[in-house]
Amino acid sequence: MDMSAEVIVVGGGVIGLTTAVVLAERGERVRVWARDAAADCTSAVAGGLCWPYRIEPQALVEEWSLRSLDVYVPLAEDPSTTGVRLVPGAMADVRADELGRWAKAVPELREEPQGLRATVPLIDMPRHLAYLRERLAAAGGTLERRTVRALGEASAEADVVVNCSGLGARSLADDPAVHPVRGQLVVVENPGVEEWYVATGGGAAAETTYLLPQPYGLVLGGTAQEGDWGCEPDPATAAAIVERCARVRPEVASARVLAHRVGLRPARSAVRLEREPVGGGGVLVHNYGHGGAGVTVAWGCAEDAAGLVAPRSAEGLRTSPSGG
Template structure:
């Protein structure tokens, strides 16, 4: 595909950008995806990636987006080795149906137990899943280009529709000063035999406690540090993460550390933005960004919403 031969340029190559590009491509649009970084270097690639509407607004819309995405993941989980999606049982510590939105009543097999809410949910191996999304997109005719985007007008010069899935990049591109990083730090250890996930958030703290059994190791977390742009792992934070997880499963304390990861969640003060506007020089700009800590959870629902605005 050469310049001027696309119907849509999608800006961003994380899970939201790839899902949106795939929905559009499979509906017959000629799509190019522009991104400074490959998918493996995006925030999506380091996500712990348990399906759950975490740190995302607006609450009135999130439930439907999340449930629509859940249905997709349930289908993809039939081929876990290929898609990276598995259905895994676990416990949300301290959660009760009464504290959650109406969407929680739609979770098949979920039950309240002494420690919280027990439920089987999609757990996604993000490097595998992003690779699957890229292969499926290219097989459908989409084109992936590693290209730094300096303005939406630059993209509009090559396609009549531009879709903004730039994540934190929207802070400068839109510009949208309401976009803020929420720093998340993870520790990956050799799995000492943990087969179920656990997650518990402390609303009064930036610390969370979770462990997710992934094929490449047990992912331990985490943090939710607002307005923190640091990308280097903090050793003391890592020690605290391991200690919190070991209080739930003591065998984690002695597990060998494989890796440390840091990602910046693309949070937005007023929640997810999905809308459309005319660009000053002509062309349609559709926004789909600000997914906070739940980009994986709402990816397909938001992709469908954005695609409806493209037409």
């Protein structure tokens, strides 16, 4: 690749911004095209707990998660700037041997009868997205509000395009394997909960129970509704979320509701991270399909995507399965 060439990253969520930061800090001239305002993107709605969740392939996810963890731990030294904190909590119904190397790398992880206790990054996503935008600007990158109807629009303006469009890749990359997994949550005034809690086992497959203490309130969840495109909060679902969370922490039942939120996780049978040549000698790199774990794997995937944009050698390039 000509090092003076421009790179356009399509997508302004956590995957797109992190990828853009890595590229810009390696000396590439980077523009990010984002359809949504920062507060409206799926990443801004996410609870922000770093844990491999609803994402494949497992072997690569493990590596991406570990490499991302290595970035988040030092970022947690300045949470007011980065939005990253290291917070203790409990993951019910999970054993350490299910997590491979992740279990050995996570600080203070230990098994208990009901599951695991661990200290992991818990990220204030609005603050973290702002931090990534600021870091991108400091590295010389730019962010533009732009609706992209075809990836060819970006290829017409730059030799290299990185497709981090999340759910938008269903149409932009003509990939029907990309589908939404709807997540609804409730934000309440925190009645004193200082540790996170997640339980995914038992009950309906579409239901989870989690409590995530964020600076802006206590995030209660949640749902995992496959193929549901609905973006409006459902009052009955919200009531059920609060009821489930109140079984864990009864004081939640009377906490004042601050907000109802819905996000559509961009799920796929496997993350698509691969390089594709386009006409005229251009390059298209795909980096999408991260499901419910985009923030968990963001830095590992960004580093691999950057390697595919400007490979230093033929060795070390990682390409995940394209999936069905």
